Amino acid sequence: MGILTGGLPVLDNVQDAEAAPKRCTDMYGTPNRAPRLGSLPGFRAPGKYQWRTRGDTKRTYTYDNPRKALSGLEIPESGAAKRAFDQVKPNPDLYDNATPEHAWAYWKQNQRKPVKDRYPGSFNEYVNTLYVNGEGNSRRGVAYERENAQYFKLGGRDWYCQYSLREELPEIWAEIVEEITQEMIAEHGEQKGREEAKKVLKEDRRFDAYRNSRGQKIIYEFKSGREISRNQVLIDRAMAKRGYRVVYVFGREPTQPTQRLLRQYGMNWYQHRAVESGRFTPGVHTREDSAFNGPRNNCPAVQLNSVKVAAQAQPCRGRSSRGAANDMARGSGRSKEEAQRRAQARAKAPGAINRVRGPGGIDFSTMELRYITEPVKGKGMDYGFKAKLNEDEDNNPSWGGGEKIDLSSDAMFTWLALHPNRFWVNLNPDQPDQVTDDKLAKTDAGRVLLEADLQMKHDLAKIMVPDNPVGNRLWDSFRHVNGAPCWDTFRYFIEPYPAKVREEDGRLYILDAPMDVMAEKLKTSDSGKCEQPKEVQDHNFRKIQEIAILELEKTVNTAPAYADLRSVYTSRIAAEWIKQKDVKRPGDFHLIIGSDDATAWPSRTKWDRNKIYADYLKSYKEYDFHFKRKYEQDGAVLEFEFATGGVDFSKQPKPDNISKTEFQADHPDLPDTARQSSKSVVQYDGDPGTGYLGGNNYGATDGKDDEPRPTPTPTDAPAPAPTTSTPGGTEPSHDPQESDGDIADTGSDLPVGLITGIAAAVIAAGAALVWWIRRRKAAEG
Structure with a gap:
């Protein structure tokens, strides 16, 4: 017309x-x-x-x-x-x-x-x-x-x-x-x-x-x-x-x-x-997307570890990634203003009454990789993200989806390429030259880990200040004898809590990937001296673990500040599964795996590990918070001044196996939801308020139903775990052999060896050096 x-x-x-x-x-x-x-x-x-x-x-x-x-x-x-x-x-x-x-x-x-x-x-x-x-x-x-x-x-x-x-x-x-x-x-x-x-x-x-x-x-x-x-x-x-x-x-x-x-x-x-x-036929004017598609930009071939690697065996044109996730992410806009402009136009577009959820209807800050298929040569790899749905997309649309899908994709290839002994970050006042591995420091994955480490330090300090319900409850629980309560210096760190996944028919579903915050005693050159009896110190430390650390764990698993950390973590799980499948059947990423070369995925965000370390050291020395409380000592009421600050470390996880029966009972709609998500955003009834959006890195999604995927051969034994590395050549504080690395059942309910060495890769750790400074004031009364 x-x-x-x-x-x-x-x-x-x-x-x-x-x-x-x-x-x-x-x-x-x-x-x-x-x-x-x-x-x-x-x-x-x-x-x-x-x-x-x-x-x-x-x-x-x-x-x-x-x-x-x-x-x-x-x-x-x-x-x-x-x-x-x-x-x-x-x-x-x-x-x-x-x-x-x-x-x-x-x-x-x-x-x-x-x-x-x-x-x-x-x-x-x-x-x-x-x-x-x-x-x-x-x-x-x-x-x-x-x-x-x-x-x-x-x-x-x-x-x-x-x-x-x-x-x-x-x-x-x-x-x-x-x-x-x-x-x-x-x-x-x-x-x-x-x-x-x-x-x-x-x-x-x-x-x-x-x-x-x-x-x-x-x-x-x-x-x-x-x-x-x-x-x-x-x-x-x-x-x-x-x-x-x-x-x-x-x-x-x-x-x-x-x-x-x-x-x-x-x-x-x-x-x-x-x-x-x-349905449409891609052509020379179809947008190309390199997400999950091998070396960045897909073409031309790039040099990885002295081996020239092409992303695809066939010409690159038409082999780019496509699907609902790509459409939504690339159409979301790079700013709030752009997202609002797009949302308003969509609401007025011809036939808008028939429009489905648009890019602004996805809360991209919550987008996490939760589904992949084995990257079989000639078929490509399907992938699916889980995200919260935004019900106010016309007035308050979400934006930044392009950055989020790039982060997940780049992180997955970083984990595939680099050796596990590079997967660590370390904020320690005694080790300024061991902030993070040199190669990891050139990636966004390394940036996310280090920034999360510093953020976690700030958050624990805030939690422990008695100006909030948790902080008040913590200080009310402390014991003290003749003076202010104190405890030994301790470090705290994030480690993966047993992840729940399910593998069947060449597909991996990441059902839950929580992170556990742990705390243990630590000595540093600046450790303060606590003169309270040992049983009092032990009691106070237990209360820190039970109250403050538990609250911090909730923050790490839910707060927007850790959304990128959660995103790169699920990409890490996906990467380890791909590695394990590649051992038995080499796939599209075979030459990337273990190449120890992530130069094809350099950081898209300019950052400097030394700047992060300097910010940490300033906070460590000058403290995040100061507060004062009064306690009786030697018959006089004294006012004590307290200060709080933080550091890093990590541990290997022990994932939890999910049986076929449990998977079908608890997640009956997930296979169809994930499979269909490449075509459009599919609301997921298994978790109200969320949806799945996916794609395929060969672009095989538009108007086509999935073809059956090969059923994997059950794995009889877990793959050997690589040695966990710690910064500065120090011994790991947790024995890597404590975890067998199992993550899921195959279709035959046999355990599959998987996320070995994952903790250091994904998890920022920190030591909260919480000590006290007392200053005598005039006795009251």
């Missing part, structure tokens, strides 16, 4: 809004008989699946989205392409859909609008936010109608699809027009009321599915997205008053405003979460 509304592109070739209704059997090929009422939404018996279709996320419905092939299109700066762009006229009708000229024409048309109506972002942002998305919305909506009609078998002589209320039921339409007009007049007054009524009634009401026979008066509205128009609801309420059962079927859980609207008007809703998949 090639028209423009409000400065936004309108989809070409949308479904003809004036087409006469047809029997659903003729339109969608449904059975030539009516379905049982008990099988339909709105008629199901009370229970878990009264409001939701069982197993719906296993289903995929496809639609053509050819404009997506232009996701990497830009305005050319020179040469023949620039001359072609200059010749394009601002009239999309002159060009074929999904061609560069077509997209450029829309852009030029948009940019001729008054400044206030132009898209304010870049051309490529416009292409992905409006041009591609507008086409997807409309075609997705039509495809979702087909999916529901076919799944619920809306067939026979009495089920109609795209049924026009105005054309087919003119008398009822006239009655509803009068009812709504009078209702608006009563609410707004004569003039404004009629204006509001015209807005509600300006378009015909077409029902996606309709039946009125044999006492069955049913109307269905199918929405692939999460919203519905208030105008439709007002008309449908009038139909409900006439005895129709009106049911809305959403492809995703409706937004909170939509749910409130439906409750306000007493309307019923249902979810059928079949997963959409837009």
Whole structure:
């Protein structure tokens, strides 16, 4: 159609809004008989699946989205392409859909609008936010109608699809027009009321599915997205008053405003979460993504440890990573302002009522790698992230997804490439030359570990200050004899708590990856002297472990400040599993594994380990917090001044095995959720408020169902654990042999040797050197 509304592109070739209704059997090929009422939404018996279709996320419905092939299109700066762009006229009708000229024409048309109506972002942002998305919305909506009609078998002589209320039921339409007009007049007054009524009634009401026979008066509205128009609801309420059962079927859980609207008007809703998949043929203008795809940027081949390694055996073009995770991450924007601009445009794009969750609907700060498949040559590797869902994506969209997916990908390759004896960080006032390994210091993984170490020191100091409930409880629990309470200097460190994973059919599910904060006594050159009896010191140290350290552990596992640490940790788990599988069957990353060369994944964030160490040393010497408390000593009440500060170390983990029975009982929907996540964001019922988004590093996700993956051969014994290294050549404080490295069961429930040497790689450790300084003041009383 090639028209423009409000400065936004309108989809070409949308479904003809004036087409006469047809029997659903003729339109969608449904059975030539009516379905049982008990099988339909709105008629199901009370229970878990009264409001939701069982197993719906296993289903995929496809639609053509050819404009997506232009996701990497830009305005050319020179040469023949620039001359072609200059010749394009601002009239999309002159060009074929999904061609560069077509997209450029829309852009030029948009940019001729008054400044206030132009898209304010870049051309490529416009292409992905409006041009591609507008086409997807409309075609997705039509495809979702087909999916529901076919799944619920809306067939026979009495089920109609795209049924026009105005054309087919003119008398009822006239009655509803009068009812709504009078209702608006009563609410707004004569003039404004009629204006509001015209807005509600300006378009015909077409029902996606309709039946009125044999006492069955049913109307269905199918929405692939999460919203519905208030105008439709007002008309449908009038139909409900006439005895129709009106049911809305959403492809995703409706937004909170939509749910409130439906409750306000007493309307019923249902979810059928079949997963959409837009099909397109990648081309020279398709955005390429190097995430999880071998050496950065995929092409050309790079030198790793004296071996020239190409990311793929075939030419790189078309071999880049693709999937929902890549689309969401790259479309999220790099700033709050950019994310808001994109979100506002998506909300106004053509067919926005059918839009699914956009990039801003993912809380990227919580995104963690939780699913991978074995990187088998020729098939690539699937991957899936788990993240919290953001329910306010229009007003407060999330951003920074590109940085998050890059961090997870780079960290995984860093763990694959470097030797485990490089996986440590160390903030110790006595070891300024042993802050972290030289090669790890050139990566973002090393930065994350060291920054987390310093952050943890600050957090424990804050927790122990008696100006918060935990700190007060801690100090009230301390014992002391003739003077202030004290204890031996101690160090504290993070180590992986037994991780829960499941491996089966060449797939790894990382179910839970908590981190444990430990504390143990330590001596340094600056250790203060505690003169309290040993039993008092021991009691006080136990209280620090039971109260302060436990609170710090909660912080490490939940606080936003440690989100990157949690992200690189799950990438570490994935990397160790890949290594273990590669021993038996070399895969795409075989030449990278153990190369001890991570130069292909240098830090994307400029950082300096010496600067972090200097910040640590300043805090260590000058203390984070000062506070004073009074205690009796030698018959006088003295005021003691206390100060707090911190350091680092680590330990090897002992993961927990998950049996097949337990996995199926506790996570029945996870395999389908993870598998489908490459196509679209899939809400995960196993953890409310979260979803999975994934991809494939060969780009084998768009419109294609997964092929069966090879079932791994059960491993009879764990792989040998590499030696854990500690900075400065010192002996590890924990025996690496205490952990056998097992992490999961295979499909045959045999343990698989896995995360050996993981602790030093992932876990920042620290020693909180908490000592006391007393200053005698005049005795009171």
